[in-house]
Amino acid sequence: MKARVLSNRGIASSVYEMTFEWKGKKPHPGQFLMIDCQGKTFLKRPFSVNDFEEEKMTILYQVRGEGTKNLSQMKEGDILEITGPHGNGFEILEGKRVLIVGGGVGIAPLLYLAKKVKAQKLYIALGFKRETFLVEKFEGLGEVVVTTEEGSTGRKGLVTSVVEEMIGEVDIVYGCGPKPMLKALQEISMKANVLCQISLEEKMACGIGACLGCACKVREDKGFSYKRVCRDGPVFWAEEVLF
Numbered sequence: 001m002k003a004r005v006l007s008n009r010g011i012a013s014s015v016y017e018m019t020f021e022w023k024g025k026k027p028h029p030g031q032f033l034m035i036d037c038q039g040k041t042f043l044k045r046p047f048s049v050n051d052f053e054e055e056k057m058t059i060l061y062q063v064r065g066e067g068t069k070n071l072s073q074m075k076e077g078d079i080l081e082i083t084g085p086h087g088n089g090f091e092i093l094e095g096k097r098v099l100i101v102g103g104g105v106g107i108a109p110l111l112y113l114a115k116k117v118k119a120q121k122l123y124i125a126l127g128f129k130r131e132t133f134l135v136e137k138f139e140g141l142g143e144v145v146v147t148t149e150e151g152s153t154g155r156k157g158l159v160t161s162v163v164e165e166m167i168g169e170v171d172i173v174y175g176c177g178p179k180p181m182l183k184a185l186q187e188i189s190m191k192a193n194v195l196c197q198i199s200l201e202e203k204m205a206c207g208i209g210a211c212l213g214c215a216c217k218v219r220e221d222k223g224f225s226y227k228r229v230c231r232d233g234p235v236f237w238a239e240e241v242l243f
Helices: 066-072 110-116 158-169 179-192
Strands: 001-012 015-021 034-036 047-050 051-053 056-063 079-086 097-103 121-128 145-150 170-178 195-198 217-219 223-228 235-237
Touching: 001 066, 001 110, 015 051, 015 066, 047 056, 047 066, 051 110, 051 145, 051 217, 097 110, 097 158, 097 179, 110 170, 121 158, 145 158, 170 179, 179 195
Parallel strands: 097 121, 097 170, 121 145, 170 195
Antiparallel strands: 001 015, 001 079, 015 056, 034 047, 034 079, 051 056, 195 235, 217 223
């Protein structure tokens, strides 16, 4: 479908927030869109749903290549070609003590999740290298803790240190971020016997499971097999994934 850009602004170094009109299906937290970035790019790029309101969708992205560079140059009124929402999102368990954990631009799908989760108690841990962004939008949704690796804002260190401290106080963890962070969430949650769902990021060509370009390794009783991040995920139970 076609969608008209409403705003596209830089919110940190190479990080952008884009909002556009949306008249398609209502997304579930954790799902993603495939967007044509135009220019000389051929394949659509995957972007998590960062936020959604009536007929208005927001994505968060970082400029990493030609596609996202093109996207960052789009202005109000420009037209996007989009498919989706795709994939399986987070399984929201009601009445639980919840910890949401995000790392860097991996916080993208977690704002919409934080708004939709029906928690008994909601904790939100956001980790960055140095420069923070979108923190103010999480404040008021739950109890927020910010970490930066350099200590420029909030606590100094990795966001997983917060998880280690709080794992005994929660019933389920939801996470998205770099693979080392997700692997740490897996290890911490499994050791504490706490439920954990993680959203994986992989390069995608089709977004519907046809090309098999985004396969990830998952555990099976007799070893392992592969699942498609776009079709079977991008959200998985942490204990499933083999890093």
